[in-house]
Amino acid sequence: MAEDHLIEHRVQREALLCGHFLHVLRDTVQLPNQNLATREFVVHPGAVMVIPMLDTPEGLRLVMERQFRYPVGQVMTEFPAGKLDPGEDPWRCAQRELLEETGYKARMWARAGVLHPVIAYSTEVIEIWFAKDLIGGERQLDADEFLDVFTATPTELMAACQQGQLTDAKTLTGLLWLQNVQSGLWPLRWQVAF
Incomplete structure (x- = not known):
């Protein structure tokens, strides 16, 4: 065209x-x-977002974060995410951010795609990664980083979206990806991390 x-x-x-x-x-x-x-x-230098899938006896739970976001002046619910360091491979960044912020490592990873969260006024591109077969460990937060980690079911997160409690654009896009992956419409190609 x-x-x-x-x-x-x-x-x-x-x-x-x-x-x-x-x-x-x-x-x-x-x-x-x-x-x-x-x-x-x-x-913007670019970023990654991770959709960490935790299998529990009760079913799928997603590892989430809550942190204060100064520009909007409120605590937001989000998938783990972070900016790329200069020259950093996005997959390595996704692994690093997941470990630093949540304490989890993942055996299996799949790159889903990219999103452009604010095309009218930013060059920011966020790569979307799925992570599964999670192994818990200690978080490695930066000295000036404060966030809570929790898990939620996809149904709980969708309800929070519908009620206007979850409004972060990248997380909303991640939930769209999750719905389509779970339905089989958008298959992923998984790769082993270690």
């Missing part, structure tokens, strides 16, 4: 902020009708 009639071309770039983690840019772009416009956006 031809898309040339939709493409904007950068004419000029201005760095508004070069932070430790994020950068903010303002580009002047030429629109398809030749007019000029500005686009302000955040450059």
Whole structure:
């Protein structure tokens, strides 16, 4: 499908902020009708999200986190996730984040896909990983990292979504993936971690 009639071309770039983690840019772009416009956006290093599946005698439970998110000023329920370090392989990042934040290692991993959580103003891309055959251990939180880990059933999480208690975009996308994986519509290719 031809898309040339939709493409904007950068004419000029201005760095508004070069932070430790994020950068903010303002580009002047030429629109398809030749007019000029500005686009302000955040450059993000990329991240991973893990959907940890814990088999229990009662059935499937998912390992979740609750942590305070300063920009929205509230404690949020989320799947474990974290940003990529420079040059870091996303699968290694997923393994690292799962262990650091929850204490779990997983024997089996499957890459599901990617999501772009805020396409209007950020370059952020999050890789979605599933993890199963979990082995519990000690968390390795950073000194200034505070979060609670808990488990929930898919039904409990879907109810929290429906009631507006779970609103994190990446976690909502993860639950969509989980529904389709469980139904057999979106098969995964599992690989052994160790």
